[in-house]
Amino acid sequence: DAVVALFESLARFEESRPHAGVSLLLAELDAQEIPPASRVEGVQALGGVRLLTAHRAKGLEWDLVVVAGVQDGEWPDVRRRGSLLGADRFGRAGVEPPTSPATLLVDERRLFYVAITRARRQLLVTAVQAADDAGPRPSRFVEELDIEIPPPVSAPDRLLSARSLAGRLRRAAVDPAASEPLRSAAASVLARLAAPGDDGRPAVEAAVPAQWWGMAEPTPGAGPVRPAGEPVRLSASALAAFERxxxxxxxxxxxxxxxxxxxAQGFGTVLHALARLMSTGPAAEDIDGLLGRVDSVWESLGFEAEWQAERQKGTARAALLRLREWLRTNDREHLGSEVPFGPVDYAGATLGGTVDRLDADADGRLHVVDFKTANSKPSQADVAADLQLGFYQLATQAGAFADATSGGSESGGAELVQLVDGRADGSPSVQRQEALPAGGGAVAAALRGMVAAVLxxxxxxxxxxxxxxxxxxxxxxxxxxxxxxxx
Ligand code: SF4
Known part of the structure; x- marks a missing residue:
């Protein structure tokens, strides 16, 4: 029984924490409150509860016996038993036929009879009845007892375990809504449970403050997250992600x-590469030729089904048509695609990254364009406060594009071009963020906040x-x- 119980514990542990180590497993086993089979005898000697299978109960008797979990599908269990080599089928006359379900049912019924007849004075049989027909229900053996079955009781809202008790006492001890006498009574019971006994161990481990979550001092990291005394390197997406x-x-x-x-991310990367080709070369008219170029990488994007890959190809084609329309009507000067910028220092940070496209308007002001390939688009209010676009503008003001623009640092705004979300006239949705105020406004404040938090x-x-x-x-x-x- 102990080995079987150990294997079951291992299986449960592996299921719930697939990559946890052996030491965690051992710690968990050690902390279990129900004693393993090998210690059952000791518990029995103290007048405790014996926990054992029906097989192991044969020939024994107690005043009170609880036969727990008599569920349909578990007892009787008429699945065919067997072993890898079929040794269980060797009989006096050689290999015997496999046990039939009818025979297994008789055996299971006999075993149940053994279990319920272990009680000298009182027998308690428990089973779970789900509220709906699809859930668990009591075994037919419960009905066969031919006694009046009391109405089901609902599950208790608290676990009957020492650990659970310690948790409830802790909660009561710090509950601001509880009365002072109740809180101090809870604290003193906790102290009693935590006090070491004759064997030097507390009655309830979970009552010892050193065992509680969050009581240990945080351990220092091996080194600072970012080097002290140096500007914090930041990108536009980092600022937006940090703020979120x-x-x-x-x-x-x-x-x-x-x-x-x-x-989806792979799809976006491919679409950005195609957008760059369309913006910079003569490929703008040959959309099918462009799509033909991605055939070799399309399969590696990891679509779950062929129809999804095909559908996304249709989406890519429609996106390129929208981009072509946008390129045709955009009257700003194209300064570059996939333009790297920075590093440039600003308010204790070093700003850097790459923008999808950089344009200049007739007044020489710079406009950053960010192509989007998601199915949905943000609200206009969200775009107005968008930190990623704001970061690009801040970098522009700080001179991050000076190399690419012979010194240009005036931002005329930034915009999202939604390649997948189009308008009825075949052009993409364009969502603009107006030029930042001098000093960067809320974007600069967010950036300063992030620098301080990182440091x-x-x-x-x-x-x-x-x-x-x-x-x-x-x-x-x-x-x-x-x-x-x-x-
Ligand atoms: S609060 Fe942050 S870390 Fe927590 S679930 Fe939300 S995004 Fe994740």
Whole structure:
């Protein structure tokens, strides 16, 4: 039983934490509150509860017996037993036929009879009845007992375990809505549970403050996140991501825990490359020729089905047609595509990166164009406050494009060109952000805030409308799923 229980524990552990190490497994096993089979005898000697299978209960008796979890599908279990080599089928007369389900049912019924007849005075049989027909229901054996079955009781809202008790006491001890006598009573019970006994161990480990989440001192990092005394290198996407959620930015960009690129991101990269070819070369008219160039990489984008790959190709074609229309009507001077800028220092940061396209208007003012390939577009209010576009403008004001423009540093604004979201006339939706005020306004303030936070290494979780798709939900103190993480 112990080995089987150990294997079950291993399987459960592997399922819930696939890459956790052996030491964590051992710690978890050590912290289990139900004693393993090998210690059952000791518990019995103390007048405790014996936990064992029906097979192991044969020949034994107790005043009170609980036969727990008598569920349909589990008891009777009429799945055919067997082993790899079929040794169980060797009989006196040689290899015997496999046991039939009818025989297995008889055996299971006999075993259930053994279990329920272990009780001298009281027998408690438990089973779960789901509210709907699709959920678990009691085994037919429960009905065959031919006794009146009491109405189901709903699940308790608290676990009956020492750890759970310690948790409830902790909550009560700090609950501002609780009365002072209740809080101090909870604290003193906790102290009693945490006090070492004769064996030097506390009655309840979970009551010892050293075991509580968040009580340990944070460990220092091996080095600063960014070198002290140097400007913080920042990109436009970093500023936007940091403002949305500093914790997610840190985990993805600094700790290197970013998820691998998705097919949608690969699609965007290919479309940007095609847009550059259209903007800079004679390829603008030959859309089918351009699409032919991507055939070799299309399969590697990881679409889940062939029809998706085909559909996205149609989307790419429509996007290129929109881009061609936009190129035809855009009367600004094209200064470059995929234009690198920086590094340029600004307010304690070093700004750098690449813009999809840089134009100059008739007055020599610079306009950054960002091609977008998502299916949906932001609201105009969001674009007006967009930090990525704002960052490009700030970099423009700081002279980041001086090399590419013979000294130009006046920003005329920035815009998103939505290649996938088009208008009825066949052109793409264009969403403009007006020129930033002198000094950079709110964008400059956000950038200064980020520089200060990075240097002081402060990365709080900031819930936002993208939390649903965040890979760090289970490690996020702002989410229920990550509630065990303190900071
Ligand atoms: S779940 Fe939301 S708040 Fe938490 S880290 Fe992710 S983005 Fe930030």
């Amino acid at each position: 959620c500093p914790l997610r930015w840190f985990l993805e960009r600094e700790a290197g825990a970013a998820a691998p690129a998705t097919a 002081t290494e402060s990365f709080p979780a900031r819930p936002n409308d993208r939390c649903e798709r965040c890979a760090f939900r289970r490690a996020c103190p702002a989410q229920d799923a990550g509630g065990q993480v303190v900071t």
